[in-house]
Every structure is written in structure tokens, then in C-alpha cells.
Amino acid sequence: GPAKxxxxxxxxxxxTGCV
Incomplete structure (x- = not known):
């Protein structure tokens, strides 16, 4: 996703928040 x-x-x- 965009976060990753x-x-x-x-x-x-x-x-953990980015995985």
C-alpha cells in the first residue's frame, strides 16, 4: 500500500505500523 x-x-x- 502507499504507507509501505x-x-x-x-x-x-x-x-509494525509500516508493514
Whole structure:
């Protein structure tokens, strides 16, 4: 979803909220 893409774009790790 867009949330997962945003986390990848931000270069942040994948916390439970992003998975």
C-alpha cells in the first residue's frame, strides 16, 4: 500500500505500523 511505499521512500526501517 502507499504507507509501505512511503516508508521505503523515506529510507526508514519497517516498524509494525509500516508493514
Amino acid at each position: 511505499q512511503a516508508c521505503k521512500i523515506a529510507g526508514l526501517p519497517k516498524p
